[in-house]
Amino acid sequence: MDDYLILDNIKTYFPVYKGLIRKKQVGIVKAVDGVSLSLRKGEILGLVGESGCGKTTLSRTIMQLQPATAGRVLLDGKNLCELSSSKMKAERINVQMIFQDPYASLNPRMTVYSTLSEAIATRYPNLGRRDMLERVSTLMKTIGLNPSQMKKYPHEFSGGQRQRIAIARALAPEPKLIIADEPVSALDVSIQSQILNLLLRLTKEMNLTMIFISHDLSVVKYISDRIAVMYLGKIVEMGDAETLMENPLHYYTKALNSAVPVPDPDIERSRCRIVLQGDPPSPIKPPKGCAFAYRSPLPHTQEEAEQEGHLKEVRPGHWVEVHPATVDDYRQYA
Amino acid sequence: MPLLDVQNLKTYFHTRNGVLRAVDDISFSLERGETLGIVGESGSGKSVSCYSILGLIPMPPGRIEGGKAIYDGKTDLLNCSEKELRKIRGKRVSMIFQDPMTSLNPFLKISTQLMEPLFIHERMDKKKAFDVAVQALEEVGIQDAVQRMSMYPHEFSGGMRQRVMIAMALINKPDILIADEPTTALDVTVQAQIMEIIKQRQKDLGTAVILITHDLGVVAGFCERINVMYAGKIVESGTADQIFKNPLHAYTVALQKSIPSLHEKGKPLYTIPGLPPVLIGERTGCSFAPRSELPHTPEEAAMDGVFTEVEPGHMVEVHPATVVNYKQYL
Numbered sequence: 085m086d087d088y089l090i091l092d093n094i095k096t097y098f099p100v101y102k103g104l105i106r107k108k109q110v111g112i113v114k115a116v117d118g119v120s121l122s123l124r125k126g127e128i129l130g131l132v133g134e135s136g137c138g139k140t141t142l143s144r145t146i147m148q149l150q151p152a153t154a155g156r157v158l159l160d161g162k163n164l165c166e167l168s169s170s171k172m173k174a175e176r177i178n179v180q181m182i183f184q185d186p187y188a189s190l191n192p193r194m195t196v197y198s199t200l201s202e203a204i205a206t207r208y209p210n211l212g213r214r215d216m217l218e219r220v221s222t223l224m225k226t227i228g229l230n231p232s233q234m235k236k237y238p239h240e241f242s243g244g245q246r247q248r249i250a251i252a253r254a255l256a257p258e259p260k261l262i263i264a265d266e267p268v269s270a271l272d273v274s275i276q277s278q279i280l281n282l283l284l285r286l287t288k289e290m291n292l293t294m295i296f297i298s299h300d301l302s303v304v305k306y307i308s309d310r311i312a313v314m315y316l317g318k319i320v321e322m323g324d325a326e327t328l329m330e331n332p333l334h335y336y337t338k339a340l341n342s343a344v345p346v347p348d349p350d351i352e353r354s355r356c357r358i359v360l361q362g363d364p365p366s367p368i369k370p371p372k373g374c375a376f377a378y379r380s381p382l383p384h385t386q387e388e389a390e391q392e393g394h395l396k397e398v399r400p401g402h403w404v405e406v407h408p409a410t411v412d413d414y415r416q417y418a
Numbered sequence: 419m420p421l422l423d424v425q426n427l428k429t430y431f432h433t434r435n436g437v438l439r440a441v442d443d444i445s446f447s448l449e450r451g452e453t454l455g456i457v458g459e460s461g462s463g464k465s466v467s468c469y470s471i472l473g474l475i476p477m478p479p480g481r482i483e484g485g486k487a488i489y490d491g492k493t494d495l496l497n498c499s500e501k502e503l504r505k506i507r508g509k510r511v512s513m514i515f516q517d518p519m520t521s522l523n524p525f526l527k528i529s530t531q532l533m534e535p536l537f538i539h540e541r542m543d544k545k546k547a548f549d550v551a552v553q554a555l556e557e558v559g560i561q562d563a564v565q566r567m568s569m570y571p572h573e574f575s576g577g578m579r580q581r582v583m584i585a586m587a588l589i590n591k592p593d594i595l596i597a598d599e600p601t602t603a604l605d606v607t608v609q610a611q612i613m614e615i616i617k618q619r620q621k622d623l624g625t626a627v628i629l630i631t632h633d634l635g636v637v638a639g640f641c642e643r644i645n646v647m648y649a650g651k652i653v654e655s656g657t658a659d660q661i662f663k664n665p666l667h668a669y670t671v672a673l674q675k676s677i678p679s680l681h682e683k684g685k686p687l688y689t690i691p692g693l694p695p696v697l698i699g700e701r702t703g704c705s706f707a708p709r710s711e712l713p714h715t716p717e718e719a720a721m722d723g724v725f726t727e728v729e730p731g732h733m734v735e736v737h738p739a740t741v742v743n744y745k746q747y748l
Contacts, residue, residue, distance in 0.1 A: 134605040135576070242693065243460070272459040272632050277676040277687035284686070299605050302635075302679035306687070325683070343610040345635030347677050349658040352639030359610050363575050 087122040088293050089146070089261060094119045094155035096138075096145045100368055113367045115141040117317035118155075123261075123293050130308030130325065131297045132340065134364050138317040139297045143263045146295070147179055148172050159261070177206050180254035184266035186246035190238040196224070196249055197234040203256035227252045227282060244275035251282065255290070262287070262294045268303060280307055302344050305329050310401075313337050316364060316375040319395065320410065323402035333404045333411050335380050336360075377409035384408040419491050420447035421593055421626055422471070422511075427485035427496070429463075429470045432478060436698040440466040442650035443485075448594065453620065453627045455641030455658075457634060457673070459694060463650040464630045468596045471495050472511060473503050490593070509539040512587040516599040518579035522571040528555075529567040532586055539590050554585040557622075558615050577608035584615060591623050598630045613640060634673060638662055643731075646670050649695050649705040652725070653740065656732035666734045666741050668710050707739035714738040724748065 096116040101107040116138045123129050131139050144150040146157055148164050157164040159178065167175060183189040190199060200220045205211065211219070221231035227248045238246055247267060254262055264283065268276040284307060287294050298304050304311055305325055312322040313336065321334040332338050339358045346352055360379050365371055371378060377389035385408075393407030398417050404410075406417045429441040441463040448454050456464045469475050471487045473495070487495040489510070493502065515521040523531060532551040536542045542550065548567070555563035558581040571579055580600060587595055597616065601609035613636065620627055629641055637644055637658070644661045646654040646669065654667040665671045675688040692709035695701070704710075707719035715738075723737030728747050734740075736747045 134607055273634065273673060274459060274676050274690045277678065278689045280678065281686050281689060301606065302677070306678040306683060339607060343606040344679065345609075345633065345639055346679065347634040347638045347662065347674060349638045349662050357610060357614075359614055360607050363577060363608075 086124055088125045088127075088160060089123040090156075090158040091119055091121050091142075091146070092156040092158065094142065094145055094157065095153045096141050096150060097153040111368050114317050114370065115367060116145060116152075119314075119317075119319055120155075121312060121319065121322065123295070125260075125293055126287070126291050127310065128287060128294045128296055128308045130304035130311040131295055131314060132299060132301055132304050132311060133314035134299060136364055136367065137314045138367075139314055140265055142314070143181065143265055143295065143297060146263060147176065147181060177257040178259050179261045179263065180257060180259040182247075182250055182254045182262065182264040182267045185270050186238075186243060186250045187270075189250055190246060190253075192238055195235050195237055196220075196229075199238075199249065199253055200224070200234075200256050203253045207257040223252050223256060226286070227255070228278075242275075243271055244278060247271060247275075247279055248282065251279075251286070255286065258290075260293060262292050263297070264294060265297045266299070267296075269298065269300065276303070283307065300344070301329075301340055313340065316367060316370060318375075318405070319403070320376070320393075320405040321403065322395075323399075323404075327399070327402055333398065333402075335382055335410050335412075336376055374405075374407045374409050377407070380409040382409050382412065421450045421452075421490060422448040423486070423488040424467075424471065425486045425488070427467060427470060427487065428483040429466050429475060429480060430483050431480050433698065438698045439650050439701065440480075440697060441470060442701075444647075444650075444652045445485075446645055446652065446655065448626050448628065450593070451620075451624045451626055452643065453629065453641045455637035455644040456628060456630045456647060457632065457637055457644060458647035459632060461694060461697070462647040464647050465598055467647075468513075468598065468628060468630060472507055472513065472596070473500070505539075508535050508592075509590045510592050511594040511596065512590070512592045513596045513598065514580070514583050514587050514600045517603050518576060518583050519571075519603070521583060522579060524571055526570075527567070528569055528571065528574075528582055532567070532582070532589065535586065535590055550589065551585075554589045555582070557619065558582075558585045559611075560585075576604055577611060580604060580608075580612050581615065584612070584619065588619055588623060588625065592625060594626045594628065595620070596628045596630070599632070600629075601636065602631070602633070609636070616640075634677060635679075646673070649701075650697055651705070651735070652733075653706070653723075653735045654733065656734075660729070660732045664732075666728060666732075667706075668712055668740050668742075669706050704735075704737045704739050707737070710739035712739050712742060 094116055095118055098113040098115055099109050100111040102110045133139050145152050152165055197220055200223055201216050204219050220234055224231045229248055268279050296307055308325045311325050311328045312319050315336050321337045332341055339360045342358045362379050365375055373390035374393045388408040393405040393410055395403050396406045396417055397403050406414050408414050425445045427441055427444050431438040431440055444467060458464045470482055482496055489495050533547040536547040536550055552563045560566055560581055601612050631637060641658055643657055645652045648669050654670045672690045678687060690709055695705045703720040704723045718738040723735035723740055725733055726736045726747055727733050736744050738744050
């Protein structure tokens, strides 16, 4: 078995309370609702979806920062959901996160050296001063910063450099799996390409497995081997990056794809853009049946809309939620 | 006669570390009904230039050191009194900001915020203003507008809030709408909706739009003319076709090259070497020269670029380090 990470029917629910003193549970938010996927060693999986679709909750569940309501997270064969908190702490060295906003995710009162050495010490607690210094400077060199800057504070760096430091911190404990949660969304285009190059180079050099979360399909397409599209807590389409981009089947993937602006005036003027109507439904009161049906322009009856769609493997490795409102000509897959 | 004519605008910030030249001598004009895009990285001065026009620069530390912004051939927005400016701001020229979370007042109902410009500028009575506001909400695609009017901003999603902002900005049918990164904080699908609405409302009202963004994809489909800014200066200006099909300035070329969607998988993305310059202190020579891959001597780098019209409507900063074969344009 060469799958490094397996998610088996993960469900993460949040209770909704009403009232200040006498709290009453009035509902449930199904942030992640039955997600199963697996990652091979060294693979980059892109996770796309609108805000509120559960991408971030899923990544927090993998990290066990948020306990799963049901399901299993298998990392290298170990079920993380069953580990005690102290054992989980030890295991977490292998899984590291990179966050969206490098302004908020670095401690402003710690120098680069203290930030990085703290992270290195989780893997190597008994390192001498000189060894630590050496490790910090090699790490800074790998991510393209000058080691002479290690005594500086985060505010002395630009946004792109800060994101590099955040990446260095994630790499410091020598993890095997990286979860990058919108790592380039807050950055300018020119800096974005530097960071993407860096991430790609590092995953290759260190044989890292990565989950790359973003709402920008053009970025995800470029960096990932496989892509999973999430909508309201569920995976609605998953497959090879190439297949999914060139031949998307789910209408939501098509809409996401066509919403990405193309930097060419001719294409922009002539293309027919699929603009989805409305907002994603509220996860507190999800519509009955297929959550996408009421935004879908595909013809379907009310009865059909209230039926659940099912994730089917339509081609080897290409999974899609088959439902009258989500794919053209759904009968051929049924 | 252009609707807005900005000439030699200079906005400096006097900081403890020295004078920061955020906008350094830029000129551009905007015709009635036109869509102008201003593109550049963060810190290139694109927002500051538009804030200066509306008198929204905090002074101190900011100071407008020179220039004119002639609106409608009469009023100079940079040198008129606060009273005059108030009559124009929000009525003739209005603005949408990047973050709809922070630009709506969380304590006030949508109705209060939407009707306020009508009370101030049109002196409408309450009943009429309410009807106009409801209609404005409907026009930006908000359903159940009457119920929505009595809600607070936190009850709206990000995309809905940005729609409310658009409705509010356009409620007095302004001549100019300045949209400062209106979709940066939003998802791609919502971004497509919002851009569609701005386009539609622009068509209905004949408003001129200035779109400030760092996303080249958005301007390609939306704008007729584009200004590219770098380090407080406009380095290239032209129609969308000129900028995208025949970019001349090395920075414009580099920006376009670094977009991931145009890259083949597996090949490293193009990156611009070096970092944007520090804007504090006196600058001489071409600010892009240190990052340019075009061959140039140190003496040439110390020369100033010349902003020249190279073909009708296409202006570019001509300098050995910015334009290939620069001599042909001089």
